[in-house]
Amino acid sequence: xxxxxxxxxxxxxxxxxxxxxxxxxxxxxxxxxxxxxxxxxxxxxxxxxxxxxxxxxxxxxxxxxxxxxxxxxxxxxxxxxxxxxxxxxxxxxxxxxxxxxxxxxxxxxxxxxxxxxxxxxxxxxxxxxxxxxxxxxxxxxxxxxxxxxxxxxxxxxxxxxxxxxxxxxxxxxxxxxxxxxxxxxxxxxxxxxxxxxxxxxxxxxxxxxxxxxxxxxxxxxxxxxxxxxxxxxxxxxxxxxxxxxxxxxxxxxxxxxxxxxxxxxxxxxxxxxxxxxxxxxxxxxxxxxxxxxxxxxxxxxxxxxxxxxxxxxxxxxxxxxxxxxxxxxxxxxxxxxxxxxxxxxxxxxxxxxxxxxxxxxxxxxxxxxxxxxxxxxxxxxxxxxxxxxxxxxxxxxxxxxx
Amino acid sequence: xxxxxxxxxxxxxxxxxxxxxxxxxxxxxxxxxxxxxxxxxxxxxxxxxxxxxxxxxxxxxxxxxxxxxxxxxxxxxxxxxxxxx
Numbered sequence: 001x002x003x004x005x006x007x008x009x010x011x012x013x014x015x016x017x018x019x020x021x022x023x024x025x026x027x028x029x030x031x032x033x034x035x036x037x038x039x040x041x042x043x044x045x046x047x048x049x050x051x052x053x054x055x056x057x058x059x060x061x062x063x064x065x066x067x068x069x070x071x072x073x074x075x076x077x078x079x080x081x082x083x084x085x086x087x088x089x090x091x092x093x094x095x096x097x098x099x100x101x102x103x104x105x106x107x108x109x110x111x112x113x114x115x116x117x118x119x120x121x122x123x124x125x126x127x128x129x130x131x132x133x134x135x136x137x138x139x140x141x142x143x144x145x146x147x148x149x150x151x152x153x154x155x156x157x158x159x160x161x162x163x164x165x166x167x168x169x170x171x172x173x174x175x176x177x178x179x180x181x182x183x184x185x186x187x188x189x190x191x192x193x194x195x196x197x198x199x200x201x202x203x204x205x206x207x208x209x210x211x212x213x214x215x216x217x218x219x220x221x222x223x224x225x226x227x228x229x230x231x232x233x234x235x236x237x238x239x240x241x242x243x244x245x246x247x248x249x250x251x252x253x254x255x256x257x258x259x260x261x262x263x264x265x266x267x268x269x270x271x272x273x274x275x276x277x278x279x280x281x282x283x284x285x286x287x288x289x290x291x292x293x294x295x296x297x298x299x300x301x302x303x304x305x306x307x308x309x310x311x312x313x314x315x316x317x318x319x320x321x322x323x324x325x326x327x328x329x330x331x332x333x334x335x336x337x338x339x340x341x342x343x344x345x346x347x348x349x350x351x352x353x354x355x356x357x358x359x360x361x362x363x364x365x366x367x368x369x370x371x372x373x374x375x376x377x378x379x380x381x382x383x384x385x386x387x388x389x390x391x392x393x394x395x396x397x398x399x400x401x402x
Numbered sequence: 403x404x405x406x407x408x409x410x411x412x413x414x415x416x417x418x419x420x421x422x423x424x425x426x427x428x429x430x431x432x433x434x435x436x437x438x439x440x441x442x443x444x445x446x447x448x449x450x451x452x453x454x455x456x457x458x459x460x461x462x463x464x465x466x467x468x469x470x471x472x473x474x475x476x477x478x479x480x481x482x483x484x485x486x487x
Binding site (some may be wrong): 014045110201204206207208219220221261262264265297298299 | 406437438441444445454457458462470
């Protein structure tokens with residue numbers, strides 16, 4: 001079995017598209033949640049989100065190509081290019097044939113769908129744009145990444161709502177560990193902020209109108225985000241042989257289904273995914289120092305996640321640093337797990353736990369050490385990142401020091 | 403409009419029980435109503451009365467909507483405001 005390491009990271013995030021900007025915002029707890037721009041908000045009762053604002057597609061794609069890519073594909077390609085550059089990865093013809101591309105997304109090209117329906121139903125247009133289907137299909141981002149970088153190996157999309165990015169990285173990890181491929185480009189992307197989707201989320205009654213405060217008693221719900229994060233994963237042997245920088249080792253991946261409720265999370269399902277990831281990593285609970293929590297800032301998630309962590313870690317739970325990135329990044333759905341995997345790798349690399357931002361009030365039902373508002377330099381041997389999706393689909397990654 | 407009557411109709415439909423079994427004191431949890439049902443009930447009430455209920459599953463939830471009578475009271479408060487404005 002190959003050891004698998006992370007040698008490159010690329011992000012397109014609400015707090016910047018450079019790794020330094022991204023990481024310093026997480027460490028400083030500087031939130032990317034702001035008043036919504038570029039989307040008409042008159043009909044919305046929720047007018048905040050974490051949008052990617054410093055992103056101009058025309059600087060990344062030629063005029064001929066840009067029309068082929070929905071925003072979620074644009075994000076994925078830009079993050080993938082950045083990750084490959086960061087890894088110093090040379091992709092020759094031999095590697096191109098083997099390299100895997102696994103990209104998660106919750107919904108695919110929602111902006112394309114929304115635009116076409118507005119024209120069709122709202123403006124009574126006779127036709128929609130001829131590229132509507134290839135732009136909106138959920139696998140479009142994976143296809144564009146493969147075409148843009150010339151990657152010809154196993155390529156597919158994972159779609160598990162809020163766990164999509166985590167499932168993608170976990171699958172790619174197992175492919176390298178088993179020897180199926182030496183290198184993988186894996187992560188998640190999402191760009192689903194439209195009037196239509198925001199109305200649909202509003203209808204679920206779980207959105208906050210002020211900000212996202214994970215684990216804080218006065219939490220008011222989740223805030224939607226967007227973005228992408230792509231990792232370059234490769235076997236340790238290959239990475240060492242080419243002298244590549246190593247951020248962290250990817251050590252385990254676990255999955256489970258709640259099989260209970262479409263929306264409400266189940267502590268047992270979450271706990272089974274965490275246990276399965278630790279078994280996969282051959283790690284003991286005592287080896288884990290940091291939990292990158294799903295921490296959405298909804299009452300149901302935060303309490304369920306606390307229960308799940310207590311049930312898996314027992315007494316050791318009180319020694320864990322448990323923090324959520326969603327006060328800063330909000331909830332990027334299909335990209336959330338990938339942005340959080342990037343954050344976990346950077347945390348291991350810098351031996352710094354980013355804080356739970358916007359935290360204000362202790363909740364007795366979320367009584368773990370949630371690292372409120374201030375980052376903590378502390379030895380991190382191993383860490384886990386949780387993703388618990390609507391539909392009860394759970395995915396957990398385990399990473400260790402480089 | 404008889405608020406309690408309409409609320410009973412909506413909840414009976416969601417809980418799939420005969421409406422004559424429901425009273426103002428019927429507890430939602432005893433009817434097997436879960437958080438997902440509450441969201442649908444709130445939606446149906448808003449459609450029926452043409453109002454917006456200030457309901458966030460993170461803050462309000464179960465306590466406020468313990469019984470059918472409490473749901474009706476919450477609706478009356480909003481309907482009253484709408485009539486007064």
